[in-house]
Amino acid sequence: MVKKYLHLALLFALAFGLAGTGFAQVGLGSDKDKSESDKKVRFNGLGRTSIQQTNLDGPILDTLNGEVNQVTDGEFLLDVAINATPNDVTEVQGILRLRNELGGFFGAGQSIEVRELWARGIIADIVKYRVGDMDMVMSPYTLYMPIEEGVDNRAAIFQPQREIIDYEQFYTANNERRLQGAKLEMGLNFSKVLETADLTGFISRIRSTDFFTAPTRFVGGGSVSLISDRMRDSFGIKGNITLNTVHTWDDITVGQINSGIRNGVNTIAYDITVYENPNIQLSLNGETGFSNLNLIEDSVSVSEERGTFLTAGLSLKHKKHGFNVRAGYHDIGPDFFSVGAQTKRVDFNSNKTYFNRVGAQNARRTPGLFDITRDRALYSFQVSDRLMNYDPRLSNALPYGQATANRRGLQISADWVSKDEVLDLDVQAFLLSELRGQGTNELKDFQHIRANATVNFHKLTDWKNEYRLTLGSQFENTSRDGIEVELVDLSSSLIEVGLEAEVYPNLFLLAGGQFLSAAGNEYIPVVRTFNDVRDFENAYIVDETETLLGAGLKYNFKKNTYVTFQYQSYNYANALNGDSDYSLNQVFVLYSMNF
């Protein structure tokens, strides 16, 4: 037995040494895999067809010069996944994408590309491996894909477009990041003290070099999760403790490149149940750690920043009533930098697919709810090497998710699902302030409150058809005292309403809306390299409202195969400059099929 453990430890040490550590979501042995294990080669995939027509209108239009105000486009797309299991412990998969833009014939607008390639398997019945494309997530402070701004409890009417974005950018419900590389994972079972220990390591290349200025960039790391239900017997408490380490580094030995970064993040996450009875569970949980950021030139560190963070809270779970509440302390240091966790989904510098520049001045249109809801060109899964731009109307308190640096305060959250599942409620609040000022020693205060509710009317009765109402809201306020030039007062609210009614079996009537309003003033930092504030744009003064309404039908042929026909109307109003007001109206048909 001891020998076996030694063997396992050696294997892990080798994996750790080669690749650092990490976490994995996939592996052989799922039920579906087993049921089809007799097949050596399988085909599945996704097909999608969409056609949409979008109209732009409003004072922003340069009517004198006949600016184009209508775009019709669409695509036909087929992703064919070829999956093979050459033996019992090996599986390979490739996804081939065939795509044709609406109106593209004889080569124009057509593309054939490899969307995904990976292989995975098990070594000696002990270590799982995967090479090629993979999805990774660790913790919200190490490697994590924070949810995009402008989303609370998205109405079903907007969900098909969200699914397209998620699929195209490899976003998953677990906030995983899509990487290319290799990972190893293994689990150890214990008979005393610990129940299991999960070990994961990974390495990935996230950027290739241009041999002149941009070095090849790697990210690697891993985690050790110690899990026990039996700890309670030994120490009187039970819980999980996870050690995470993630490192991002540049290879500066190639070409003429002589500078690069080293960004390391090391954390301990814990979730310890300190009291439990059949009705109540009380847990202490949180994560603490530190980051290092080094700028290397000619193998010498020319700049170094060290950041720390600490989150700790108490969670109370009422098992009988399905009620959870958590209150915690949240402290993310001003110099905490974690590229794997702070890189956002929405890149506000990206060019939009629709009406990117409009008006007589050919000015760049600010992305709004319409674009965030449907334009996948705004989204990215790549890891950024500096803090990305953000829209303070949508998220000013936590623009980079929970890992947003320079925030300290309280976090309170609660959720409840009724026994009959009619009502699903959750609320989350952050009451934060800066630790270090921006442009002044005065500190900003942030209040961020989100509340969501889902009402499943059909569960009130014996209705077979589904009737659902979704409500989402987010309120934010940012303020700062001081002399006149330092004052900040920015408020915003985002409200989402959605209605889903199954008027005929599998035929849904969908309606919904999003309403954003923002007013006040703020200073938006211009970030230089990494997380250094270089300057501030001109004082940001805003008084804007956005309204996105939609209605349509959706017919489900079967699970994950549907067709939807929708009309959406979007209005942008700027109280400070009426000439920039505009509206977008869109009609579209989408057919999506998983096979």
Place this chain on the structure above:
Amino acid sequence: MKIQLLKVTLAFCLFTTLFLFSACDRDTETFDGPSLVNRFGEFMLVEPLTVSRSTVDFDAGEEVSFGASFNKEVEWFVEIKGLESGAVKIVDGFSNELTDVNAVWEGGTTTLPFFNLERCAVELIIPTEDSLRFFDTVEVVGLKNYEGSLFTDFEQDLGSDLFFGNFEFEFTNRTGRRSDIPAGQGDFFYYFEGTDQNVPNFFVGLVDISAQVTGQTYIPLPSSDPEDVFFNAFLYTDGGPHGIAVIQFIFDSNDSGAFEDGTDQTFQLPGDFPLSGEGWNHISHPMSEVGITEEQLEKLVGLRILLISDMNSQPSPPLAVDYGIDFITFTQGGPLEL
């Protein structure tokens, strides 16, 4: 239950103290980015311009400092202008106050000529606040002593130490020591003027200045290393585009202690000095650029200064060309600091 709570407390303390020590390193005394007050705040004068003394004797090592303070950091200039010479000294900075550290005048100049014993106007300019200008005056009663070995500043008549070579009779009678316009330094400078038309061969005329003007056989230099010795002179031009100044260094090839034309070797800077600018300009070059050795540098018996007319660019008939020269010095380690 008490035991459980105790364990909760212990666990909490354990995890927090692990990292709280590192949180102590956080720099929260400063702020990120530029000051908002500097960036967007309205400018206000807190203390007006002050001048530390009304008269200053730079020769005695005195200096003048300026004071003022503002509510925000701004780019500022103090312009000191000689009311007789027209010399200008600029002291500049980016700060919220002028002090005896960052706003000091030690008698130097930014734009030639040098200052004379004269009254100077002092003006504080804040470029971003166009309407705000502050004035004062200071009187110079002693001039700054400049570093280096002075060859000649033409303040005295050079007499037989200057040979006037008007071989083709193309110099005008205005050529010579002059003081009718402000000199680069002091009151006098040497002026060349002529037209290459009697013998159209580029050459207009020259002067040879013997090392005897310094009271020595050879020109005294601060160093014998050609890379360490810098030749400096002030050249005056009036914008005429066709003149070229040539300055040659004469090595006593036969150790006679005097310049013998045709026998002694001359060195000159490649490219010479086109005379297309206006006003006084400072030229400076290390002696290594003329290709002279250390031994040759130690035996310079004089300078030859020529006026050339660039006939390739001259119209027909050719125009007069001219320039002035003043304050010829040799410095060590770098150009003369104005």
